[in-house]
Amino acid sequence: MNINTKLVILFLCIALIPIMILEGISISEISDDLFLQKQVALDSSLISKITDIEHYFDTRHTQTKLFASTFFPFQLDSNKIKNPSTLDKIQIHIDSMLVETRSNALNNFGDNDSKSSIEIIFFSDINGNIIASTQRELIGHKLPNDFSTGSDRQKILFAGLQKNRIFSSNYVTFSEDIKDLDNNKIGLVSIQTSLNAIEPENLRDGLENNHEIFLVDNASRQITSDSSLKYNTQNWNLESRLIDRCFMGDIISEQYINKDGREVLGIMKLLEEGNLCIVGEIELEKVFSPVYDLQFKLFTVFLFLFAGVVLLAFFFSKSISYPIKKLSITMNEIRKGNFNVKLETKPHSSSNELDQLTNGFEKLLQYVKSTQDNLKGLVKVQTRKLEDSNRALTENMNLIKKQQEDLSNFKEALDKSANVLITDTDGSIIYVNDDFCKVSKFSREELLGENPKIVSSYYHNKEFFKNMWETILAGKTWKGDIKNKAKDNSYYWSKATISPLLGDDGKPEQFIAILTDITNQKILEEKLSEALKNVKESELQKEEFSSMMTHELNTPLVPIKGYCEMLKDTDTFGHLNDDQVDFIIKIESNATLLERLISDLLDVQKLDMKKMSFLITEFSLDEFMDEIKENNRYIMKNKKIDFSVKYPKNIMLNTDKQRLRQVLDNLIRNSVDFVPSNQGKISVEAELKEQNIIFAVHDNGPGIPKEKQLSIFKKFYQIDTSATRKHGGTGLGLVICKGIAEGLNGKILLESEVGKGTSFFIHLPIPEKKMIVEEMTKSKK
Amino acid sequence: MKVLIVDDNRDITGLLSKFLKAKGFDNVVTNDPRDGLERIKEQKFDIVLLDISMPEFSGIDIIQTLETENILKDQKIVIFSATAFTTSQINDLLKKEGIQGCLKKPIQLNELLTAITS
Structure with missing residues (x-):
C-alpha cells in the first residue's frame, strides 16, 4: 500500500467516521421517536374510530328495538302470525316503517348520507323463516339458526347470508325479538343497513392517509364489501394468531408482515360487541420515510464530503x-543502469523538505553519473579485454575440442591401423589392442602384466634398448624398427613409435608403443640390400675384370708390335723383301687396331661407371700442336692429304694433355678415314674465344646427314654399316670424345653438310688470369 | 749405359732385351720382381724399365720399397703398364722423384728409345 493510499484512508478516517457515528446515532433516535409518535397517532385514530363504530352499532340496536316496539299494537301471538291477514298487516307495517324511516329523524344518523340508511326491513317467525320483507324476494328464506336464536348482543349479522345476492354485499343486519303478551318470543324483526359507514374508506375518514384501518370478524374475515373473499386466514398466519389473541381480549400493538407482504406496525382492538376486531396498520416504510429522506440527504452530504x-x-x-x-522511479532507472534521468529540481531556497531531498538526490546522481562515466570507460576497456580473451578462449576451446575429436579419431584410426601396446613405468603391459595380439599370436591374457621382452627376438644388441629406454624415460619419443618374435617363434618386424604419457608432474606414467607391421617391407629391404651388394660386387668384379682384361689383352700385343717394329727396322735387324714388309705392316696395323679397341672399350666402361679420372697438367699449346702435326705427318703424306695445323702462339693450357690428345687423335683419325683419297684436306685449328679454347678439326669428307648427326655420339654407331666400309673404327671413338670433353667441363659440337665436309669443335674452358700469367712466365723464359 | 728390365712376362723382357741390345744398350733382365728389387738395391742402373702389373709383388711395391729405403731418388726409372695410364696410382707414381716416365703397353719401341735416351 503506497503512501498515497494511506494518506487518503487516514483523511477519510479522520473526517468521515465521526460523521457516520453521529448519523447512525441520530437516525436511530429519530426512528425510535418517529415510531413511537406514529404508534400513538395510530392508536388515537383507532380509538376515535372505535368510538364511532360503537356509537353506530348502539344507534342501530336502539333503532331495531324501536322497530320491534311498533309491533306491540298488533297484539301478535304465535297463531296470529300464521294468519295471512295478519301477515298482510305486518307487511304493510314494515313497508310503511321503511318509508317513514327514510324520511324520519330516526334515519338521521351519521353523516346523513344514504350509505348508512336502512335498506331492508324483514320479519321472520320463530324458526327463522322470513315471512314478510320490504324486499319481497327474501320471503321464504331462512335465517341462520344462531342468528335467530342468539342473545341480543349477537344479533348483528354481517354480510354473507347464504345464496342471496342481496345479502352478499356489505350489509349489516340487526335483529330484535318480537314477543306476545305473555312475553313469549314469536318472531324477529331485522333491519339491514349498508356497511359503508364502517367500511375502510369511511373508517379512514379523518385519518392520516398512511393509516389502514379495517374490521375483522371472529372468523378472521375482514369486513369489507367483498370481505369474505378478501380474507384468507391460511395465508396470513401471523395476523390470524394476533387476531385470535385480540379476540381473547388482548390489545395488540406489534410489527408484522401484513397480508400484502408489507412490514407494518399494527394495532388491534376488540370492539364491545365482541365479535368484531378493529385493526389499524401503518406501513413501516411510510413511518420511516422521513428517516429515509433524512438518510438520503445525509448520504448525499456524506458523498460530497467523501469526494x-x-x-x-x-x-x-x-x-x-x-x-x-x-525519486523512487529515478532510483529504479538508475538501478537498471539508466543514468540519464532528470529530476525536477527546485530552487535551493525552498523550505520544502522534499524539495531539499530531491536537490540532494540530484547532486548525488550527478556525482554518481560522473563516477560512473569514468568507470564506464574503464569497464569498457576491461570488457573489451575480457571479450578478446573470451574469444581467444572460445577459439582455444574450439581448437581443443577439434583436437580432442582429432585425437579420438586418431585413436580409433590408430587402433584400427596399428598395433598398440601400453606399459606402465615398470615395463608391465597394461594394454594391447587386438591387432597386437594378432601379430604377436599371444592372447591378451598372456600379454597383460608381462614385460614386452616376451616378444623379444634378441636380434638387437643391448645398446639398442638402452638408447630406447633413455629416450623415453627422458620424456621423448623414440622411433625405430624392432624385430620381434611371435609366440610361434616366427619373427616379425615393426616400425615402432614409443611415447611416454606424461603425468601432471611431467614424469612418464605410461609408455605407449604404436607398432606398424613392416615385416614384408623388411624382407624386401633385406632382399634389396642383398641385391645392391651383389650389384656392387659385380661392379667391382667388372672393374677388376676390365682392368685385368686390358692388361692381359695388351700384354701379348707388346711382343707382337715390338717385333713388328724391330722387323721394320731394317737398318738394325736386316732386310726383308717387299712382301715381308707389307705383311709386317698389316700385322702391326691390326695389332694397333686391337690395341685401340681394347683402350676404347676400357674408356667407354669408365665413362659409363663415371670412373674416368683426369690428370690436369700445365703444358704449352705450341708444343702440343707441334706434336700433333709431327705425329700425323707420316700418315698424311702417305694418304696425300693436305694437312694443316693452326694455332695462336705462346699459350699455356691447364688441362689433361693425354686425354685432349686422345680426343684430337680420334677426330683426326676419323677424318683421315673419310676424306677423299686424292684431294683430302684436314686442318686442325686452335682458337681462343672468350674464356674458351676451341679446337677444331675440319675435313672435306662426305659430310654427315642432318638426321644422323645426333646419333653419331651413340655407342657402336657407324653411319656406314656395310661390310665394305672403309672406316675401321670401333664405333666408340666419338662417344669417348664427348665423354672426355664433358669430363673436362667442355663440350663437343658438330657442323656438317653432306658433300661439304665435317667440322668437330671442342670447347674447353680456361681461366683468363691463368692464361695471361702463363703467357707472361713463358715470355720471361 | 746399363739398363735393368723388370717384367714377369718373358716374351716382353726378351723383346726389350733384344731391342735394347741391338740399339747398343747393356741390359739385365729379370722376371722376378723381388729379384729386380734386390738388383736395384745392389747396383745403380742408368735406367730401370719397370712393369707395374706384376703378380705377388708389383712395380708399385718395388717403388714404395725403394722410396722407404731412400734409394728411389737416385735411380732413374721408366715404368710401363698395360692398365690405363691415367689411374690415380700411376699419376701418384709419376710425381715421385726418380720416376722418369710411363709407357703404355703395348710399348712403341721408338717411344721407349726416346724415353731412355732423354
Whole structure:
C-alpha cells in the first residue's frame, strides 16, 4: 500500500467516521421517536374510530328495538302470525316503517348520507323463516339458526347470508325479538343497513392517509364489501394468531408482515360487541420515510464530503508522494543502469523538505553519473579485454575440442591401423589392442602384466634398448624398427613409435608403443640390400675384370708390335723383301687396331661407371700442336692429304694433355678415314674465344646427314654399316670424345653438310688470369 | 749405359732385351720382381724399365720399397703398364722423384728409345 493510499484512508478516517457515528446515532433516535409518535397517532385514530363504530352499532340496536316496539299494537301471538291477514298487516307495517324511516329523524344518523340508511326491513317467525320483507324476494328464506336464536348482543349479522345476492354485499343486519303478551318470543324483526359507514374508506375518514384501518370478524374475515373473499386466514398466519389473541381480549400493538407482504406496525382492538376486531396498520416504510429522506440527504452530504476529502487527501498526498515516487522511479532507472534521468529540481531556497531531498538526490546522481562515466570507460576497456580473451578462449576451446575429436579419431584410426601396446613405468603391459595380439599370436591374457621382452627376438644388441629406454624415460619419443618374435617363434618386424604419457608432474606414467607391421617391407629391404651388394660386387668384379682384361689383352700385343717394329727396322735387324714388309705392316696395323679397341672399350666402361679420372697438367699449346702435326705427318703424306695445323702462339693450357690428345687423335683419325683419297684436306685449328679454347678439326669428307648427326655420339654407331666400309673404327671413338670433353667441363659440337665436309669443335674452358700469367712466365723464359 | 728390365712376362723382357741390345744398350733382365728389387738395391742402373702389373709383388711395391729405403731418388726409372695410364696410382707414381716416365703397353719401341735416351 503506497503512501498515497494511506494518506487518503487516514483523511477519510479522520473526517468521515465521526460523521457516520453521529448519523447512525441520530437516525436511530429519530426512528425510535418517529415510531413511537406514529404508534400513538395510530392508536388515537383507532380509538376515535372505535368510538364511532360503537356509537353506530348502539344507534342501530336502539333503532331495531324501536322497530320491534311498533309491533306491540298488533297484539301478535304465535297463531296470529300464521294468519295471512295478519301477515298482510305486518307487511304493510314494515313497508310503511321503511318509508317513514327514510324520511324520519330516526334515519338521521351519521353523516346523513344514504350509505348508512336502512335498506331492508324483514320479519321472520320463530324458526327463522322470513315471512314478510320490504324486499319481497327474501320471503321464504331462512335465517341462520344462531342468528335467530342468539342473545341480543349477537344479533348483528354481517354480510354473507347464504345464496342471496342481496345479502352478499356489505350489509349489516340487526335483529330484535318480537314477543306476545305473555312475553313469549314469536318472531324477529331485522333491519339491514349498508356497511359503508364502517367500511375502510369511511373508517379512514379523518385519518392520516398512511393509516389502514379495517374490521375483522371472529372468523378472521375482514369486513369489507367483498370481505369474505378478501380474507384468507391460511395465508396470513401471523395476523390470524394476533387476531385470535385480540379476540381473547388482548390489545395488540406489534410489527408484522401484513397480508400484502408489507412490514407494518399494527394495532388491534376488540370492539364491545365482541365479535368484531378493529385493526389499524401503518406501513413501516411510510413511518420511516422521513428517516429515509433524512438518510438520503445525509448520504448525499456524506458523498460530497467523501469526494472533498479524497480530493484534498489526493492533493496533499501528491505533494508528498509525487516527489518521493519520482525519486523512487529515478532510483529504479538508475538501478537498471539508466543514468540519464532528470529530476525536477527546485530552487535551493525552498523550505520544502522534499524539495531539499530531491536537490540532494540530484547532486548525488550527478556525482554518481560522473563516477560512473569514468568507470564506464574503464569497464569498457576491461570488457573489451575480457571479450578478446573470451574469444581467444572460445577459439582455444574450439581448437581443443577439434583436437580432442582429432585425437579420438586418431585413436580409433590408430587402433584400427596399428598395433598398440601400453606399459606402465615398470615395463608391465597394461594394454594391447587386438591387432597386437594378432601379430604377436599371444592372447591378451598372456600379454597383460608381462614385460614386452616376451616378444623379444634378441636380434638387437643391448645398446639398442638402452638408447630406447633413455629416450623415453627422458620424456621423448623414440622411433625405430624392432624385430620381434611371435609366440610361434616366427619373427616379425615393426616400425615402432614409443611415447611416454606424461603425468601432471611431467614424469612418464605410461609408455605407449604404436607398432606398424613392416615385416614384408623388411624382407624386401633385406632382399634389396642383398641385391645392391651383389650389384656392387659385380661392379667391382667388372672393374677388376676390365682392368685385368686390358692388361692381359695388351700384354701379348707388346711382343707382337715390338717385333713388328724391330722387323721394320731394317737398318738394325736386316732386310726383308717387299712382301715381308707389307705383311709386317698389316700385322702391326691390326695389332694397333686391337690395341685401340681394347683402350676404347676400357674408356667407354669408365665413362659409363663415371670412373674416368683426369690428370690436369700445365703444358704449352705450341708444343702440343707441334706434336700433333709431327705425329700425323707420316700418315698424311702417305694418304696425300693436305694437312694443316693452326694455332695462336705462346699459350699455356691447364688441362689433361693425354686425354685432349686422345680426343684430337680420334677426330683426326676419323677424318683421315673419310676424306677423299686424292684431294683430302684436314686442318686442325686452335682458337681462343672468350674464356674458351676451341679446337677444331675440319675435313672435306662426305659430310654427315642432318638426321644422323645426333646419333653419331651413340655407342657402336657407324653411319656406314656395310661390310665394305672403309672406316675401321670401333664405333666408340666419338662417344669417348664427348665423354672426355664433358669430363673436362667442355663440350663437343658438330657442323656438317653432306658433300661439304665435317667440322668437330671442342670447347674447353680456361681461366683468363691463368692464361695471361702463363703467357707472361713463358715470355720471361 | 746399363739398363735393368723388370717384367714377369718373358716374351716382353726378351723383346726389350733384344731391342735394347741391338740399339747398343747393356741390359739385365729379370722376371722376378723381388729379384729386380734386390738388383736395384745392389747396383745403380742408368735406367730401370719397370712393369707395374706384376703378380705377388708389383712395380708399385718395388717403388714404395725403394722410396722407404731412400734409394728411389737416385735411380732413374721408366715404368710401363698395360692398365690405363691415367689411374690415380700411376699419376701418384709419376710425381715421385726418380720416376722418369710411363709407357703404355703395348710399348712403341721408338717411344721407349726416346724415353731412355732423354
